[in-house]
Amino acid sequence: MASGDLLLRAHAGAPVLARAFPCRLRVPASCRRGLMCPLAAAKTDVAGRVRPSGAAAVQRRRQRDADERLSFSRVVTSRDAVDEDEEDVEGEALQLGAVTSGGESVGVDGSYLSDTRFDQCAISPLSLKAVKDAGYERMTEVQAATLPIILQGKDVLAKAKTGTGKTVGFLLPAIEVLSTLPHQRNQLRPAINLLVMCPTRELANQVATEARKLLKYHRSLGVQVVIGGTRLTQEQRSMQANPCQILVATPGRLKDHLENTPGFSTRLRGVKVLVLDEADRLLDMGFRRDIEKIISSVPRERQTLLFSATVPEEVRQISHVAMKKDYRFINTVKEGDEETHSQVSQMYMVAPVDLHFSILYDVLKKHVAEDADYKVIIFCTTAMVTKLVAEVLSQLKLNIREIHSRKSQSARTKVSDEFRRSKGLILVSSDVSARGVDYPDVTLVIQVGIPADREQYIHRLGRTGRKGKEGQGLLLLAPWEKYFLGTVKDLSISEAAVPAVDSSVETEVKNAVRKVEMKSKECAYQAWLGYYNSNKTIGRDKSRLVHLAEEFSQSMGLPVPPAIPRNILRKMGLSNVPGLRSS
Numbered sequence: 173m174a175s176g177d178l179l180l181r182a183h184a185g186a187p188v189l190a191r192a193f194p195c196r197l198r199v200p201a202s203c204r205r206g207l208m209c210p211l212a213a214a215k216t217d218v219a220g221r222v223r224p225s226g227a228a229a230v231q232r233r234r235q236r237d238a239d240e241r242l243s244f245s246r247v248v249t250s251r252d253a254v255d256e257d258e259e260d261v262e263g264e265a266l267q268l269g270a271v272t273s274g275g276e277s278v279g280v281d282g283s284y285l286s287d288t289r290f291d292q293c294a295i296s297p298l299s300l301k302a303v304k305d306a307g308y309e310r311m312t313e314v315q316a317a318t319l320p321i322i323l324q325g326k327d328v329l330a331k332a333k334t335g336t337g338k339t340v341g342f343l344l345p346a347i348e349v350l351s352t353l354p355h356q357r358n359q360l361r362p363a364i365n366l367l368v369m370c371p372t373r374e375l376a377n378q379v380a381t382e383a384r385k386l387l388k389y390h391r392s393l394g395v396q397v398v399i400g401g402t403r404l405t406q407e408q409r410s411m412q413a414n415p416c417q418i419l420v421a422t423p424g425r426l427k428d429h430l431e432n433t434p435g436f437s438t439r440l441r442g443v444k445v446l447v448l449d450e451a452d453r454l455l456d457m458g459f460r461r462d463i464e465k466i467i468s469s470v471p472r473e474r475q476t477l478l479f480s481a482t483v484p485e486e487v488r489q490i491s492h493v494a495m496k497k498d499y500r501f502i503n504t505v506k507e508g509d510e511e512t513h514s515q516v517s518q519m520y521m522v523a524p525v526d527l528h529f530s531i532l533y534d535v536l537k538k539h540v541a542e543d544a545d546y547k548v549i550i551f552c553t554t555a556m557v558t559k560l561v562a563e564v565l566s567q568l569k570l571n572i573r574e575i576h577s578r579k580s581q582s583a584r585t586k587v588s589d590e591f592r593r594s595k596g597l598i599l600v601s602s603d604v605s606a607r608g609v610d611y612p613d614v615t616l617v618i619q620v621g622i623p624a625d626r627e628q629y630i631h632r633l634g635r636t637g638r639k640g641k642e643g644q645g646l647l648l649l650a651p652w653e654k655y656f657l658g659t660v661k662d663l664s665i666s667e668a669a670v671p672a673v674d675s676s677v678e679t680e681v682k683n684a685v686r687k688v689e690m691k692s693k694e695c696a697y698q699a700w701l702g703y704y705n706s707n708k709t710i711g712r713d714k715s716r717l718v719h720l721a722e723e724f725s726q727s728m729g730l731p732v733p734p735a736i737p738r739n740i741l742r743k744m745g746l747s748n749v750p751g752l753r754s755s
């Protein structure tokens with residue numbers, strides 16, 4: 173028996189091990205540190221494992237916070253930042269009384285907030301009033317660490333864990349910069365002074381909503397979004413009818429406006445502050461071209477802010493594409509600390525693909541039964557696989573909503589708004605919800621199949637455990653996807669045993685799968701093949717890929733894999749690969 177089993181028995185009693193869904197325990201880092209939860213108020217996670225109670229977690233954080241204060245360190249960890257201004261930075265932070273020790277995003281009282289109040293900072297009375305109306309009193313750690321440096325006019329690359337207030341972190345100081353510029357109230361097409369780039373439409377809308385809150389009393393400043401999903405002319409009309417100095421945009425649609433909206437490029441010459449939210453995503457290959465074009469369309473003399481929960485080394489290397497050489501890297505995640513939240517329990521499960529629907533159903537039923545306020549996000553690899561999973565789970569009478577790029581924008585917005593407001597819902601999503609989206613009180617995040625990379629795993633998981641709350645994560649992998657665990661081995665992910673699925677559940681699931689339309693299955697198969705074909709590890713060996721795709725097709729109840737249009741096979745570089753049928 174693993175040592176973790178003994179610990180659990182001692183602290184939580186036998187019921188944990190007697191559950192139908194026991195986990196093979198790898199003792200989480202928190203337990204290895206000898207910090208076990210008390211029996212009282214203990215909860216279980218998706219694998220039936222006991223999770224630390226809120227009080228225990230807070231106590232643990234307090235202890236760690238105290239330790240961190242003893243080893244007071246700098247917020248600026250960038251080599252690039254080691255310049256003549258470095259002393260200033262620490263001085264500023266001290267003056268503000270910010271918790272600059274980095275590490276867990278935990279403040280003095282065990283919450284995710286710092287001990288600095290907004291009214292202790294040099295921000296305008298108008299902003300302060302809006303911040304109060306929004307219900308924010310104390311700054312989060314990343315806000316406290318970045319605000320003084322941004323107000324100094326420096327370019328900033330900031331890294332802080334998910335759900336710790338990065339949006340206000342860049343919006344508030346940017347609005348402060350704008351509020352010092354002369355603005356005419358009724359100007360029809362004012363210069364755009366603040367441009368915020370986001371990788372998804374949902375995130376862009378959310379950032380604009382947060383900006384509107386902060387602009388409540390800045391009556392001469394307006395905000396607009398350009399995100400696509402509607403006709404370009406509609407956005408052009410809306411921009412004309414509602415003058416704005418702040419624009420929140422997705423890269424593709426912004427480029428469209430640059431190329432097709434008269435006078436738009438002139439308006440962009442007024443940009444004083446450029447923000448790349450989810451900067452690592454915007455700077456990766458998928459967006460790089462558009463972003464470079466956008467950067468070349470705004471003035472060189474500007475302030476640039478890059479924010480994300482993940483900043484891989486490659487992004488540091490290329491950040492000069494966007495920022496001045498003397499930019500500051502503000503990292504509120506202390507070296508050696510995990511990039512995920514300790515109050516979010518993370519599990520993984522490895523099972524053959526043909527069991528995945530049954531396992532999902534089993535995990536969801538248990539979670540729904542255990543938590544009346546459940547709010548779950550299931551991430552799938554592609555839009556069409558998302559659709560398929562949503563359809564199967566809907567057939568099983570779970571309360572399912574579906575969101576992905578193949579849905580109309582109005583449907584996406586409707587589902588997104590509903591999920592934000594509600595409880596008792598399961599959102600099946602592609603990566604359109606992976607980054608930045610702030611759905612409150614998500615209780616469980618399930619990732620089915622490998623995420624695109626380590627960063628995406630962290631961002632998806634980050635939809636739960638926001639603002640210091642607890643949450644659970646489950647990564648469901650096929651045996652041949654297990655290699656992915658090597659990329660997240662520094663995170664506290666424990667293995668959960670595969671639940672025993674009884675035959676009645678199996679039949680129920682099979683019937684549900686059978687009821688799903690053939691078209692959905694064909695599309696899912698094709699999308700699945702495309703996704704794993706472009707995966708460096710799995711896509712390398714084409715005959716193995718075809719064999720694995722066949723397993724996936726069988727999991728959808730198809731005895732023979734669907735045929736794929738010849739031109740699509742060619743685009744995927746899979747023409748003439750034995751085992752694939754073309755149509």
Ligand SMILES: Nc1ncnc2c1ncn2[C@@H]1O[C@H](COP(=O)(O)OP(=O)(O)OP(=O)(O)O)[C@@H](O)[C@H]1O
Nearest residue numbers: 308310311312334335336337338339340481608610
């Ligand atoms: N100072 C504050 N006090 C209380 N709540 C805050 C404060 N600042 C921001 N928030 C709230 O915290 C939540 C998370 O903020 P936000 O979405 O900006 O996080 P994030 O760090 O950008 O997350 P992600 O990495 O997922 O993008 C939001 O609901 C926001 O309104």
